[in-house]
Amino acid sequence: MDAVIALLPGDGIGPEVTAEARKALDAVAGRFGHAFEFRPYLIGGAALDAQGLPLPRETLKGCGDCDAVLFGAVGGPRWDKEAPDKRPERGLLSLRKALGLYANLRPATLLKPLREACPLKDALLEASSFDASPTFDMLILRELTGGIYFGSRGRKDDGRSAYDTESYSYREIERLLRVAFDAAAGRRGKLCVVDKANVLESSRLWREVAKDLEPGYPGVKLDFMYVDNCAMQLLRAPGQFDVIATSNLFGDILSDEASALTGSIGMLPSASLGEESLKGLGRMGLYEPIHGSAPDIAGQDKANPLGAILSAAMLLRYSLGLAEEAAAVESAVLRVLEEGYRSVDLATFATPHPRRAGTRKMGNLIAGRISRPAGD
Ligand code: IPM
Ligand code: MG
DSSP: OEEEEEEEEESTTHHHHHHHHHHHHHHHHHHHTOEEEEEEOOOHHHHHHHHSOSSOHHHHHHHHHSSEEEEEEOOOGGGTTSOGGGSHHHHHHHHHHHTTOOEEEEEEEOOGGGGGGSOSOHHHHHHHOTTSSSOOEEEEEEEOSSGGGTSOEEEEGGGTEEEEOOOOOHHHHHHHHHHHHHHHHTTTSEEEEEEOTTTOHHHHHHHHHHHHHGGGOTTOEEEEEEHHHHHHHHHHOGGGOSEEEEOHHHHHHHHHHHHHHTTOGGGOOOEEEOHHHHHSSSOOEEEOOSSOOOGGGTTTTOSOOHHHHHHHHHHHHHTSOOHHHHHHHHHHHHHHHHTTEEOHHHHTTOSSOOEEOOHHHHHHHHHHHHHOTTOO
């Protein structure tokens, strides 16, 4: 297959981790006989510095012309004083919105070799686990182009009062929940809608929509949970969750929390999909690790590239329809962890002795396992 992938490294550790994700994709291309063309574009602070805008027109157009977008991270203290519409983060938010990527898939799975890196006791993991082993495997589905991120906001009273608005339409909720029901039907059949329906009117609408859709998915068991309770349940019984569907802001917060249970925020990948990408193969999507730009460790070969590499696996699966190739990337990641290699963020917990590896070495090892799955 021929595919064109837009490469948006961004700021901080973004360029380092996307370089390793690209190596993994190049290894896939070599082993399976595909041709992937990468087209680099500026975004975030890097784009601000070069062109004065966090999302240059050329970047947006370039992404629209590609089959998928591989994204690193944006932001950093250097740009903290920029006006709100010139912050690096605005580049990412505008890109998600412009490409119509409303469904953000954030799988949080505890990989066996990383058991020690999960802060929970065995008993807590086992009690809620779907297979009685100390593990969990959940998919957080975050609404990505609506809610308080995009509602009206501003200042009043001479700037001494500020407001942000959480607003959702039936249609916005419905299209996200359809993805969630479908995902649950293909997994363990459990969907938990997380909200604050005891306080927020928009949350009550989420519940109405979920109940309207429920009869269409007889294989899925629907539950509701308040977000404060969910934040607590994640820490005491994460195995109870299969698919969590929630709003933009709640999903942002809960996915960071869940990532800490997988060992490190550096582990979590994500896929952001729009209408068409869900209907068939080979459609547009944006793929990014959920972590930020980590300016404190940028350029030191310390970043964990696994979230970015696993995002590349999601790109293969959801935008290019290459399921076998995606699985090859995921099993290469697992294998390198099983062999004891650990990036800096994970090394503290590994027993008995981690084989410490920097960003580039982790990426090289994984690309090597993709190219030569039998090992040598
Ligand atoms: C994320 C990030 C972004 C978000 C920031 C960088 C705007 O935290 O992808 O989780 O809040 O969506
Ligand atoms: Mg976040």
